[in-house]
Amino acid sequence: MKLSIISLEEIKKIVSSIDLLPIIEQGFVAYSSERAVVPPVGELLLEKGEVHIKYGYIKGDEYYVIKIASGFYGNASLGLPSGNGLMLLFSQQTGEMVSILLDEAFLTDTRTAIAGAIAAKYLAPKNVERIGIVGTGIQARLQLMYLKPVVACRDVLVWGRGEKQLTEYRDDMEKHSFQIETTTDIALILRTCNLVVTTTPATSPLLLHSDLQGVQQTGIHITAVGSDTAEKQEVDAAILEQADVVVADSISQCLVRGEIHQAIKSGHLSQNELVELGNIIDGTTTGRTSDYQITIADLTGVAVQDIKIAEAVYRSRLQK
Amino acid sequence: MKLSIISLEEIKKIVSSIDLLPIIEQGFVAYSSERAVVPPVGELLLEKGEVHIKYGYIKGDEYYVIKIASGFYGNASLGLPSGNGLMLLFSQQTGEMVSILLDEAFLTDTRTAIAGAIAAKYLAPKNVERIGIVGTGIQARLQLMYLKPVVACRDVLVWGRGEKQLTEYRDDMEKHSFQIETTTDIALILRTCNLVVTTTPATSPLLLHSDLQGVQQTGIHITAVGSDTAEKQEVDAAILEQADVVVADSISQCLVRGEIHQAIKSGHLSQNELVELGNIIDGTTTGRTSDYQITIADLTGVAVQDIKIAEAVYRSRLQK
Numbered sequence: 001m002k003l004s005i006i007s008l009e010e011i012k013k014i015v016s017s018i019d020l021l022p023i024i025e026q027g028f029v030a031y032s033s034e035r036a037v038v039p040p041v042g043e044l045l046l047e048k049g050e051v052h053i054k055y056g057y058i059k060g061d062e063y064y065v066i067k068i069a070s071g072f073y074g075n076a077s078l079g080l081p082s083g084n085g086l087m088l089l090f091s092q093q094t095g096e097m098v099s100i101l102l103d104e105a106f107l108t109d110t111r112t113a114i115a116g117a118i119a120a121k122y123l124a125p126k127n128v129e130r131i132g133i134v135g136t137g138i139q140a141r142l143q144l145m146y147l148k149p150v151v152a153c154r155d156v157l158v159w160g161r162g163e164k165q166l167t168e169y170r171d172d173m174e175k176h177s178f179q180i181e182t183t184t185d186i187a188l189i190l191r192t193c194n195l196v197v198t199t200t201p202a203t204s205p206l207l208l209h210s211d212l213q214g215v216q217q218t219g220i221h222i223t224a225v226g227s228d229t230a231e232k233q234e235v236d237a238a239i240l241e242q243a244d245v246v247v248a249d250s251i252s253q254c255l256v257r258g259e260i261h262q263a264i265k266s267g268h269l270s271q272n273e274l275v276e277l278g279n280i281i282d283g284t285t286t287g288r289t290s291d292y293q294i295t296i297a298d299l300t301g302v303a304v305q306d307i308k309i310a311e312a313v314y315r316s317r318l319q320k
Numbered sequence: 321m322k323l324s325i326i327s328l329e330e331i332k333k334i335v336s337s338i339d340l341l342p343i344i345e346q347g348f349v350a351y352s353s354e355r356a357v358v359p360p361v362g363e364l365l366l367e368k369g370e371v372h373i374k375y376g377y378i379k380g381d382e383y384y385v386i387k388i389a390s391g392f393y394g395n396a397s398l399g400l401p402s403g404n405g406l407m408l409l410f411s412q413q414t415g416e417m418v419s420i421l422l423d424e425a426f427l428t429d430t431r432t433a434i435a436g437a438i439a440a441k442y443l444a445p446k447n448v449e450r451i452g453i454v455g456t457g458i459q460a461r462l463q464l465m466y467l468k469p470v471v472a473c474r475d476v477l478v479w480g481r482g483e484k485q486l487t488e489y490r491d492d493m494e495k496h497s498f499q500i501e502t503t504t505d506i507a508l509i510l511r512t513c514n515l516v517v518t519t520t521p522a523t524s525p526l527l528l529h530s531d532l533q534g535v536q537q538t539g540i541h542i543t544a545v546g547s548d549t550a551e552k553q554e555v556d557a558a559i560l561e562q563a564d565v566v567v568a569d570s571i572s573q574c575l576v577r578g579e580i581h582q583a584i585k586s587g588h589l590s591q592n593e594l595v596e597l598g599n600i601i602d603g604t605t606t607g608r609t610s611d612y613q614i615t616i617a618d619l620t621g622v623a624v625q626d627i628k629i630a631e632a633v634y635r636s637r638l639q640k
Contacts, residue, residue: 042359059367064364092368102417
């Protein structure tokens with residue numbers, strides 16, 4: 001078997017040429033129907049950073065995948081990106097390594113954004129009037145990019161703490177045919193948008209329940225992407241309590257990290273109120289049933305997304 | 321930082337050109353003096369094989385290492401080696417990947433053989449009269465090769481189940497200036513050799529206590545390499561009970577796998593009788609004190625060996 005080493009540049013080209021949304025959807029469906037084997041995440045803590053090893057496979061598929069992703073938060077001061085990593089693809093039949101994807105965390109960013117698009121596809125109100133983006137970083141950009149084929153709306157309100165970052169975000173995203181307004185007043189997000197994506201590493205709620213007044217007349221969907229640890233939180237637990245549908249990418253994982261973890265810990269939510277994204281995709285569970293509902297999706301990141309995106313990039317390259 | 325991808329061919333050349341024994345010794349010393357961070361082994365079980373992920377670092381070193389090693393036991397019928405894998409080297413300062421070592425399990429085989437040589441260096445009787453090798457596979461060959469600089473003896477008795485494998489082993493190893501006798505009678509190993517290395521995946525004892533009669537007059541050292549799981553066992557637990565010194569490569573790991581695990585389980589040994597290889601190397605613990613003693617080293621394989629060998633190969637290549 002020939003080993004194929006794929007550079008970041010080539011990975012970016014491939015990703016821009018294939019429709020990954022249905023592929024990642026299949027991953028969530030496999031996960032929620034218990035066809036995925038995903039052992040606990042390996043973790044290595046160092047003085048200057050941390051490393052996570054996510055790995056697993058979908059039964060009956062061709063490959064298993066090991067993903068290594070690190071965050072070294074002092075890198076910025078050295079002019080280096082904080083995120084690093086790669087994905088490795090091996091044969092389920094023989095254990096032979098078939099591909100090394102030198103993605104430097106790009107595929108993790110991408111599969112996270114695609115999960116947001118999937119959540120919006122199944123859960124957003126029919127008429128999205130304004131998209132609210134919380135945060136101005138890479139994920140705030142990618143989430144909007146991947147919403148494009150899923151949602152017709154091009155009106156966007158972005159919230160951030162700094163004017164400079166907000167201006168850069170507006171300039172970047174207006175090139176992609178969005179109309180961007182910026183704000184430093186977080187209350188405007190819930191008051192004026194009916195599809196909201198949160199992308200920050202906040203550790204106390206940005207979106208407050210008190211700003212949700214009047215939403216019962218219009219409905220809203222919130223996708224919470226930023227919180228992926230036991231500490232982070234972007235959304236007031238009272239919003240999860242009021243929500244008509246609370247969706248987890250992985251129920252077992254959301255019990256120990258993310259918004260759902262926080263809301264359960266503070267007594268605003270109980271485990272039996274949760275539904276899983278893969279079950280909404282394959283129709284075994286009902287999601288939104290009316291435009292006037294409040295829905296929320298908590299995305300903490302599941303190894304099936306890595307498995308599916310790595311496999312898709314490798315397959316697409318094989319065909320060339 | 322430039323990523324360096326090192327092929328198996330190049331790895332083999334480098335390994336043959338550097339003295340790895342003192343480097344692996346340093347790894348054991350770092351481990352036994354608690355300067356190594358080695359999280360639990362990650363494990364992925366598939367229908368046709370299994371994958372282990374070993375990773376960690378030595379505090380104050382430059383790199384951290386992740387090793388992926390798989391065994392797919394049906395591969396032989398496809399004409400493929402059962403073992404596969406690679407090692408990855410990353411900066412402890414920035415998380416950047418500095419090297420991919422495409423070793424296909426070669427470095428694991430090598431560092432295992434070197435650990436055997438280290439055990440012999442510190443624990444074998446002064447005058448090794450005959451080396452006994454149990455098994456005829458790759459590890460049975462490598463163990464003997466790496467004993468060469470450590471032990472003057474060139475007389476070898478090898479035990480195996482099949483005449484064909486024994487003949488092949490003899491032909492191969494006689495090229496390396498050993499005088500090889502072969503046997504299918506395992507009792508001759510303990511009766512005629514005073515340095516023994518076991519290298520099989522046996523799950524019930526091959527070396528029996530009843531064949532150890534008379535050894536008190538001559539002394540013996542046994543290095544048990546084959547047993548690295550909770551199930552495997554090559555050495556009668558009564559031999560460990562009678563031994564004057566029982567050495568573990570990692571005490572914590574040997575409590576749950578290998579010969580020591582078996583002997584403790586059957587009540588022949590207790591944890592407080594164990595000493596650790598790294599402590600013998602750095603002199604903080606006494607090993608053999610007389611030629612007439614029975615010593616045994618149980619080698620289950622520790623991630624510090626992988627860390628040290630990967631680092632050494634990469635550094636040696638840098639200098640070229």
